Amino acid sequence: xxxxxxxxxxxxxxxxxxxxxxxxxxxxxxxxxxxxxxxxxxxxxxxxxxxxxxxxxxxxxxxxxxxxxxxxxxxxxxxxxxxxxxxxxxxxxxxxxxxxxxxxxxxxxxxxxxxxxxxxxxxxxxxxxxxxxxxxxxxxxxxxxxxxxxx
Amino acid sequence: xxxxxxxxxxxxxxxxxxxxxxxxxxxxxxxxxxxxxxxxxxxxxxxxxxxxxxxxxxxxxxxxxxxxxxxxxxxxxxxxxxxxxxxxxxxxxxxxxxxxxxxxxxxxxxxxxxxxxxxxxxxxxxxxxxxxxxxxxxxxxxxxxxxxxxxxx
Numbered sequence: 029x030x031x032x033x034x035x036x037x038x039x040x041x042x043x044x045x046x047x048x049x050x051x052x053x054x055x056x057x058x059x060x061x062x063x064x065x066x067x068x069x070x071x072x073x074x075x076x077x078x079x080x081x082x083x084x085x086x087x088x089x090x091x092x093x094x095x096x097x098x099x100x101x102x103x104x105x106x107x108x109x110x111x112x113x114x115x116x117x118x119x120x121x122x123x124x125x126x127x128x129x130x131x132x133x134x135x136x137x138x139x140x141x142x143x144x145x146x147x148x149x150x151x152x153x154x155x156x157x158x159x160x161x162x163x164x165x166x167x168x169x170x171x172x173x174x175x176x177x178x179x
Numbered sequence: 180x181x182x183x184x185x186x187x188x189x190x191x192x193x194x195x196x197x198x199x200x201x202x203x204x205x206x207x208x209x210x211x212x213x214x215x216x217x218x219x220x221x222x223x224x225x226x227x228x229x230x231x232x233x234x235x236x237x238x239x240x241x242x243x244x245x246x247x248x249x250x251x252x253x254x255x256x257x258x259x260x261x262x263x264x265x266x267x268x269x270x271x272x273x274x275x276x277x278x279x280x281x282x283x284x285x286x287x288x289x290x291x292x293x294x295x296x297x298x299x300x301x302x303x304x305x306x307x308x309x310x311x312x313x314x315x316x317x318x319x320x321x322x323x324x325x326x327x328x329x330x331x332x
Contacts, residue, residue, distance in 0.1 A: 061262055073226025073293025139226020139293050142234045142307045149300025154266040156294055
């Protein structure tokens with residue numbers, strides 16, 4: 029089963045519903061092993077029949093702009109990080125619900141999001157084969173790394 | 180956080196270290212954090228879902244990480260944090276959380292684990308729970324480790 033299409037659908041639906049903004053897929057490629065973060069990243073782990081994770085990465089400024097759509101007067105780094113954590117949660121929740129509905133069983137489950145921010149950090153997920161979906165938005169680029177074991 | 184959720188992780192760190200010949204673990208302070216700011220440069224993180232939901236992070240200095248990776252790779256010289264060394268550290272986190280999950284199952288609690296992610300860098304902010312994080316200071320022969328539990332119970 030190609031899970032990536034479910035994630036693509038969920039990215040578009042979730043982003044446009046949450047922020048009322050367009051998100052356009054610019055590129056789809058095999059993800060690199062090491063990910064050098066743009067500044068703000070969120071990981072949601074996936075367990076069940078297939079183990080994996082969704083990782084989203086963007087500049088902190090992009091996260092701040094997105095959070096200001098939700099509460100315009102709020103300009104707070106933690107709120108921006110919680111906003112993109114919620115985006116990651118909703119995208120992964122939407123995709124896994126679609127996958128579970130298609131398979132007619134509760135095949136995949138999610139862990140809560142973990143959030144990372146900083147000016148200079150790298151991430152690596154051993155044993156995962158990942159696809160990188162690079163999106164353009166009005167506020168900057170957003171990368172979605174979707175990886176599963178053994179795919 | 181109730182000790183019944185903390186102890187399985189402390190026990191499994193000790194158990195896994197012993198089984199890999201990495202020496203004994205001494206438990207230091209246990210404290211609550213509002214936000215987990217990384218004191219150390221390298222963090223391995225793994226998610227848990229089921230009766231227990233959350234994230235578990237092991238944070239350590241580069242020096243400790245290199246020594247642990249080297250010991251896990253039969254004494255191979257580890258001079259930098261590369262794919263091989265982080266794979267070893269990811270496997271260590273997998274083993275620790277896997278053993279803790281087995282201990283939880285004896286309490287009829289389901290804890291399914293997700294694949295680990297390794298993060299390293301400088302001055303990082305890490306938030307592993309939107310509730311609270313409980314940190315446990317651990318000392319080993321190979322250096323200091325901080326066990327961080329962000330469990331939504």
